[in-house]
Amino acid sequence: MRHERIPLILLTGFLGSGKTTLLNQLVQLPEFSRTLVIINEFGETSLDHLLVSKSSDDQIVELSSGCICCTIRGDLAKTLSDATWRFARNGVRQFDRVVIETTGLAEPTPILQIISNTPKLYDSYRMQGTVTVVDAVNGAGTLATHPEAQKQVAVADLLLLSKSDLATQAQETETREAMLLLNPTAPVQLVLQGQTQVDEILALDHAEPVQSTAPLHSWLPTEQLRFAPVSGKQGLLRADQSSAAPADLNRHNDRIRAYCYVLEHPVTAAQIDQWLDALMPELGPQLLRLKAILNVVGFPGPLVVHAVQHLLHPAGLLKEWPDEDRRCKLVFITDNLSAERLEQSLQLLQ
Structure with missing residues (x-):
């Protein structure tokens, strides 16, 4: 033990x-x-x-x-x-x-x-x-x-x-x-x-959700966010924060951004491997943090993914879903990375 x-x-x-x-x-x-x-x-x-x-x-x-x-x-x-x-x-x-x-x-x-x-x-x-x-x-x-x-x-x-x-x-x-x-x-x-x-x-217990005692919704709390469809991306929703954020917040520096997405359909393990293999080497240095809860075809519970820049924590499988919401949820904290580049990478999961 x-x-x-x-x-x-x-x-x-x-x-x-x-x-x-x-x-x-x-x-x-x-x-x-x-x-x-x-x-x-x-x-x-x-x-x-x-x-x-x-x-x-x-x-x-x-x-x-x-x-x-x-x-x-x-x-x-x-x-x-x-x-x-x-x-x-x-x-x-x-x-x-x-x-x-x-x-x-x-x-x-x-x-x-x-x-x-x-x-x-x-x-x-x-x-x-x-x-x-x-x-x-x-x-x-x-x-x-x-x-x-x-x-x-x-x-x-x-x-x-x-x-x-x-x-x-x-x-x-x-x-x-x-x-x-x-x-x-x-x-x-x-x-x-x-x-x-x-x-x-x-009560903080956020780095390794597989071993965490914190509920999954506390590890990645997106319930308060409003999501809207991304044009041209089937089944992909992006959080709309425009009404809550001041227009001139980053008037001096607009490098650091948060992007939150929901995928309404399950993904396969092969898609996840392909996506991470492409994402981490190319965009990893610009990812200050990535957290994802993924619904994987054939898995009884969600797969959780956590990364800090190019360092990917071991992905872990939870035994069961905590509620009826089975959508894939992804939160990216980025440094000088556009939504367009992120959404291009997410096409591998669609």
Whole structure:
């Protein structure tokens, strides 16, 4: 029997979004006791802590709640690889969860790839999800001008909207619309004065749906989207977000886009193989994230597909469908990739 892997959460957000304030709250909660927090040397503010040791390479602190914080200057993969013995006492690991806080200017996809594409790390850690904090006051402007912030929102499994108590209604609405355009399937939760409900953070289980305890509709929530037929593409529907998104959101940068599709008919295993063999080498670098639930002819349950850029997670078959909706659903988060090119590739599934 395979050992239980350590859950890992990636916490990201642009400069000044309030993610360190949030992290200070989380590590004081009983639910986050025995958590290893990994941050890098460019954190905007410090966590409240008691210093227990320091070296030239990194700084290790023990928090009053029982958490451990490691401020790294070097290789994240090595830090994670060494953590299970380095942060142990008498041979017993001192943490049960990992939270990685990125810098405000970091793109999260390389971190996701490191964890998934390094065999030793994949065997030790289970990626629970990406949490992105967005400032309600400045969020719309930030997302219009900074590609890093766009990518942070685009790959999120959960979006936390901070400073809504300081924002006007117009600012909050514009920020919500901006997030919706970049990531229409991630739930949005409020952070008020650095405080938020932690249940949804703890419930994250989005990287590997086959082994997930989260319901399938939570892994790929498309119920709130409106789909319309794509002209000239039989049986293919695309989500229509035009009425919800501000016209000038990406006036400075229109590279990052989300596209959601529904195929109304089942597909064959051969079609899926052919589609992925063509899609990943050609368009993989432009796919920040792909999630798909596919109805495959002859399979009792849905086939789930998840990819981060060119890295394709092993596809998995669920034993049964959770409801009567058996349509194929696909969500693409893209970087400088047009709907026309995506829909051309989807012809292999029609």
